[in-house]
Amino acid sequence: SQTIHQWPATLVQPVGSPLSLECTVEGTSNPNLYWYRQAAGRGLQLLFYSVGIGQISSEVPQNLSASRPQDRQFILSSKKLLLSDSGFYLCAWSVLAGGAGELFFGEGSRLTVL
Amino acid sequence: QKEVEQDPGPLSVPEGAIVSLNCTYSNSAFQYFMWYRQYSRKGPELLMYTYSSGNKEDGRFTAQVDKSSKYISLFIRDSQPSDSATYLCAMSGTYKYIFGTGTRLKVLA
Secondary structure (H helix, E strand, O other), X not given: OOEEEEEOOEEEEOOOOOEEEEEEEEOOOOOEEEEEEEOOOOXXXXXXXXXXXXXXXXXXXXXXXXXXXXOOEEEEEEOOOOHHHOEEEEEEEEXXXXXXXXXXXXXXXXXXXX | OOOEEEOOOOEEEEOOOOEEEEEEEOOOOOOEEEEEEEOOXXXXXXXXXXXXXXXXXXXXXXXXXXXXOOEEEEEEOOOOHHXXXXXXXXXEOXXXXXXXXXXXXXXXX
């Protein structure tokens, strides 16, 4: 069966520090991968999605970036964190292209920027 | 106008009640509809997935889609305290999945 892992689960970082969140999917090949951010009282905001290795689409201009160095690995990064980057970051995957299939989430990474 | 509207609640019901959760949407291109359950500080868990108008049942859960009215519902029968969570509706029709803001449900023992 397919599983998705995210780490770290919790992170407290000072303003201006770098960030690296990792996501790995097991049990499937060539998944579509997504990074979402969930802020309190707000919906899930799509940050990045990827349909293949090295293919990244950005939805929201910001100081975050994403990379997909391997088929089932998705990384969210920042060179310098802002206070506004605090939130709950969720990695997700789907099999079918074009938003046609089920979307499955990881357990999330909670980031607090102080 | 938001693409998806969902009442944030909170919704409190007694154990054993039938719960009705709803979302409306504006984009007729949406073809796929999902309901997620999210416990506090956890990732959303997919409960129901459907791509056609009508009803889909899975255990105590029934998802209902009315494309003509752009309205989807999730019914929970015989609700349990363990059903206390935030429920998110989601829909897609292009590469993007669009989510409601979630409804907080509390089932009282």
